[in-house]
Amino acid sequence: MRIRTALVFLILLWGGHAHAQLSFSNLLEYQLGNLPYERPRDLSTAYNQLNLSYRYRYLKAFVKFESFTHQEAVQDYYQFTQRGVRVGNDRLAFTAGNFYEILGRGLLLRSYEIPGTLREDVGLRVRQGFYRDIEGFLLKYQSRAVELKALRGRPLYNSFPPTFEREARRPSLLDGVEASVRVVKDLTLGSAYLRNDRDDKISKYSTVFLNANLPFALQIYSEFAQQLRPEQDLFDFSEGSSHAFYASANYVAGPLGLSVEAKDYNDFVLLFNDPPQLIKEHPYVVLNRSTHLLEPDNESGWQAEAFLRFNAGHQLTLNATQAQNELFGRRTVFKELFAEFEYKIDEATALKVFADRSRDPFKLEEKRNAAGFYFDKEWPQQWGTILDVEYQTFERSFAPHENVKNYIVSFTLSRAPRFSAGALWERTTDVQLADNPVTDRIETKPRHWLGGTLGYKLNNQHFVNAFLGKRRGGPACTAGICYEVLDFEGLEVRWTSNF
Amino acid sequence: MIGLSFLIPLLLIASPAPSKIGNFRLNDLNNKSVTYVELKGKKVTVIDFWATWCKPCVRSIPKLVKLHEKYKDLGVQFIGVNVDGTRNLPKVKPMAHSLGIKYPILLDVNSQVMSELKVTQMPTILVVNEHDEIVAFHQGYRPGEEEILEKEIQKLLYPEAERKHEN
Numbered sequence: 001m002r003i004r005t006a007l008v009f010l011i012l013l014w015g016g017h018a019h020a021q022l023s024f025s026n027l028l029e030y031q032l033g034n035l036p037y038e039r040p041r042d043l044s045t046a047y048n049q050l051n052l053s054y055r056y057r058y059l060k061a062f063v064k065f066e067s068f069t070h071q072e073a074v075q076d077y078y079q080f081t082q083r084g085v086r087v088g089n090d091r092l093a094f095t096a097g098n099f100y101e102i103l104g105r106g107l108l109l110r111s112y113e114i115p116g117t118l119r120e121d122v123g124l125r126v127r128q129g130f131y132r133d134i135e136g137f138l139l140k141y142q143s144r145a146v147e148l149k150a151l152r153g154r155p156l157y158n159s160f161p162p163t164f165e166r167e168a169r170r171p172s173l174l175d176g177v178e179a180s181v182r183v184v185k186d187l188t189l190g191s192a193y194l195r196n197d198r199d200d201k202i203s204k205y206s207t208v209f210l211n212a213n214l215p216f217a218l219q220i221y222s223e224f225a226q227q228l229r230p231e232q233d234l235f236d237f238s239e240g241s242s243h244a245f246y247a248s249a250n251y252v253a254g255p256l257g258l259s260v261e262a263k264d265y266n267d268f269v270l271l272f273n274d275p276p277q278l279i280k281e282h283p284y285v286v287l288n289r290s291t292h293l294l295e296p297d298n299e300s301g302w303q304a305e306a307f308l309r310f311n312a313g314h315q316l317t318l319n320a321t322q323a324q325n326e327l328f329g330r331r332t333v334f335k336e337l338f339a340e341f342e343y344k345i346d347e348a349t350a351l352k353v354f355a356d357r358s359r360d361p362f363k364l365e366e367k368r369n370a371a372g373f374y375f376d377k378e379w380p381q382q383w384g385t386i387l388d389v390e391y392q393t394f395e396r397s398f399a400p401h402e403n404v405k406n407y408i409v410s411f412t413l414s415r416a417p418r419f420s421a422g423a424l425w426e427r428t429t430d431v432q433l434a435d436n437p438v439t440d441r442i443e444t445k446p447r448h449w450l451g452g453t454l455g456y457k458l459n460n461q462h463f464v465n466a467f468l469g470k471r472r473g474g475p476a477c478t479a480g481i482c483y484e485v486l487d488f489e490g491l492e493v494r495w496t497s498n499f
Numbered sequence: 500m501i502g503l504s505f506l507i508p509l510l511l512i513a514s515p516a517p518s519k520i521g522n523f524r525l526n527d528l529n530n531k532s533v534t535y536v537e538l539k540g541k542k543v544t545v546i547d548f549w550a551t552w553c554k555p556c557v558r559s560i561p562k563l564v565k566l567h568e569k570y571k572d573l574g575v576q577f578i579g580v581n582v583d584g585t586r587n588l589p590k591v592k593p594m595a596h597s598l599g600i601k602y603p604i605l606l607d608v609n610s611q612v613m614s615e616l617k618v619t620q621m622p623t624i625l626v627v628n629e630h631d632e633i634v635a636f637h638q639g640y641r642p643g644e645e646e647i648l649e650k651e652i653q654k655l656l657y658p659e660a661e662r663k664h665e666n
Contacts, residue, residue, distance in 0.1 A: 023518045025617035051617065055521060090524040090534050100609040106585045113610050116619030142524050144532050188530055211530050219529075219592065248589035257593025276585045281552040288552075305590055307597035313561065315597060348642075350558075376558060382643025416643035460636045463620075479550060479610065480586030498617040498636060499518060 020056040026497040029118060029127070033490010036470070037438045042490070044071040047118060047127040060086040064098070066162060068127050075126045079162045082133060088140075095138040100131075101151055103178050103192040104209045107225040107244040110274035111155060114479050116496070119158065120486055126161040130483070132272070135170060147190075149178040155272035172272065173197040186213035196270070204228040205270075222247040225268070242267040244275050244296065257307040263323075268296040274481070278303040280319045280338060281477050284354060285408050286370050286392040289474045292334045292360050293482055298326045301334075313344040325362055332361040348378035361397060368394035372408075382416040404430045420455040426472050461499055467492040520546075520631045523612050525580070525605040528592045538603055540576030543655045544627040545648070548580045548607075548618050551587045551594050555640040556622040560598045562645035563624075566652070567602050575652055577602035582613050582621070626651045 027049045034043040046069045053062040064082035068075065084097015103109040113131035120127045136153020154170035162169075173196070180190025188211040196203045207225035214220060224235060227242035236243060243266055250259040261278045268275065277294040278301055280287075301323035308316040319338040324331065336358035343351045352374040359366050372390035379385065390408040405428070412422035426449040428434070434447045451469030458464060473487035524534045538544075547563055549556035560579075567577040581591050581604055588606065595604050607613055616625065619638070626635035626648065635651045637644055653660075 021519055023617065025619070027619065051614075053615075060521075090522045090536075100611055100614070102585070102609055105588070110585065111609065112584065113614050115610060115614055115617075142532055147532070186529075213529055221589070250589045250592050252593055252596040255597065257597045259589040259593050261589055274585065276588070279586075281587055283552050283554040283557075305593070307593050309597040309599065374554070376642075378642035382641070382646060384642030414641035416641040417637060417647050420639070420641055455639070457638065463638050477552075479552075479582060480584035496619055496638075498619075 020054065022052070022054050024497070024499045025051045026495075027116065028495045030493045031488070031490060033488055033492070035122075036487050036489050037436055045069065045127070049129050058087055058089055062086075062097070064129070066129055068161075075124070075161075075163055077126070077162045081129070081162055091143060092141050093139075095140075096136075098133045098135050099138045099151075099153070100133055101138055101140075101149065103149070103176060103194065104190065104207045104223045104225065105221065105246060105276055106274040107223055107246060107268070108192060108194045108205050108207050108270070108273055109155075109174070109176060111272070112274070112479070112481065114481060117478055119161075119483060121159065121161070122484070122486055124161055124163075126163055128158070128161045130158070130481075132156050132158045134174070134272075136174075145182045147178070147180045149176070149192075151176045157271060171198055174272065180209075188212070196272075217252050218249060219251070220247070220249045227267075237264065239266070244268040244273075246276055248276075255309040255311075258305070260302070260304045262302045264300040265294075265296040266298050270296075277480070278321065279323065279334075280305070280321055280336065281480060282338070282356075284356075284370070284372060284374075284388075284390055286372070286390045286406050287338070287354075287356055288477055290358070290360070290365070290368060290370075290392070290394075291475060291477050291482055292321075292323060292336075292362065293475070294323075295325050295327065295362075300324050315342040316340070334358070334360045334362060350376045352376075364397045365394045366397050366400070368392065384412075384414045384416070386410075386412040386414075388412075402431065404428065406430070418457045420453075422453045423451070424453070425450050428472075461497055463496045465494045465496075518616075518633050520616065520625075520627055520633065523615065525607055525612065527606070528595065528604050533603070533605065535578070538576060538578055538605075539627070539631070540574050540629075542574035542629050543570075543576070543652050545575065545577045545652070546580060546616075546625040546627060547577065548582055548613055548621060548623045548625075550581065550583045550621050551590050552583070553621040557598070558642075559622055559624070559640040559644065560600060563648075564599050564601065566645060566649060570652055570656075571602075573656060575656070579604040580607050580612055581605065582607045582610050584608055584610070624648065626655070628655050 030046045032042055032044050034041055048067045050065045053060060062084055063080050066081045067078040070076055082098035084095055086093055086095045088094055100111045100113060111132050111134050117130040118127050119130045134153040134155045138151045141148040152175050154173055157169055160169045176194040178192035180188055182188045191208045194205045205227050207223055209223035211221045223246050225244045232241050245264040248261040263278050265275055275296055279292045282288045303321045305319045317340040321336040323334040338356045340352060340354040345351060354372055356370040358368045370392040375387040377385050388410045392406040394404050396402060407427040410422060410424040414420035427446055429446045431444050434445055435443050449470040449472045451467055451471050454466045456464050468491050471488045473485045475482055476485045522534055522536045524532055527533050563577060579600060583591055585608060622640050624637040625633050628634050
């Protein structure tokens, strides 16, 4: 299969034409180091991802080649993980191979890629690109008034790296169609149907949605998806039904911007869908790490966010979120209040301060409070500095006397367009992180992480980033997708190239 | 074997001709389907890939808004491509409004255009000439980047003045 893919690509290259375009991107990440308590300390691994595409008029051919090499040749892989051909233009296109698509807002189906982000599981210790694509066929028509999609393919279950067999990584076969029509200028109605065949067990789903621009700069979106079962009525919101409801509204007026969202998900874990989470995705590390993870098995709730801009360029952001889960007979309520104010001291200096209060009984964390600031100063000759200070404290509901404290201080120096360097220090009093699992005793002393980063742009095509030191892992969310980042101690060099 | 991994970027270190942008279609903030060709500037197009959760993106946008104001009547078009995905979609319009963005914002919910243009970091700002060739690729934002961006815009707007200046 690899040879066949390479041959097809070479034939396309040889058939080069003045109007044809070949483009590349490459990401290489080399690590010399390991998890904090694992041996050897100087483990050497490298991950490489090469994306090649060839475009000629209405034709595009593409491949993604990923490799992971380990100093002891354990779990190595070299694979064409994506390949395909797309024929068409911006209106009508047919894709055969790997593709990304969404139905509605992702309640039924969403495939995605988070370019530049890698995934590694603590148990498997194999790095891979962070994407969840579909392998199959997609026919898509888009115009101002109508959008039609028809697809058949196998979505990737990306918890398994490319070292696993295709059958394990792509266990489902999906058939789906979607039609959405702009019925009047400011109203779009749509519906989608999806059929999932997994191990000869068939499940069917449908969704309906509307998108409207209303008077007074009000915009609304609403979608209801459900599993089609003989015993379940249409628009069934009952406790036993398999459904997902999502609604959002936003409003802008003068210096004010508002968004409000609501959700009600039940028995809707499909492994290829991604319903909106309605949990704020924070740019601050302590808050991003403490995110509440959506449980589409049973979760309802709402989120409201307001932005207010002042004449002098100052800005206020307020967010309130609530989510309820009822799993295994236990009801938990996640609550969060967040406020951030950006004060523009002058054209070259800005100070952001934030405060956050939350509780997440699902994670057994209570009285979780955080605060911090982000000070940004521009200097002459395109130099810049950033000081970021964050503090968080919470109690665990099973050990309320143990008050966990997290601290982060980071400093970045940069000079546009080529250079940046930074240092990041973290400290925690969390005994769950302080303990060294290798020793018999239980360590309780606060734990520290200190790391330095260096970034350099070689030219328009090549960027190099390096990290040296200790990095704290934990949950992280990027582009709306949450995943686990592993702890790391050592040297990491990343080289990205684009053509 | 690990050493071999370094060969690929080394092989790519030569600078070939600039990549061209193919036409793409995305929805804007009012759910209207638009294409790159419909929006692009007569002389220069600046495409900013950004997200609501990205601190450097939010830092850079006021600078881009100023540049847009300065050059919008000279054949320069700015296009924001938001890559928030479905999680933050309802916040994009209010946030863009509060940041004072007046240029079009397109929603790349599946990161399709982002992948197509090989964008791997937020923000990434592309400067595109009238022939749809990417002439500058800014990964990340550092203070002062807007001054370099402005020079690149001027270079495309007034190529003769630039040549004289270089001589």
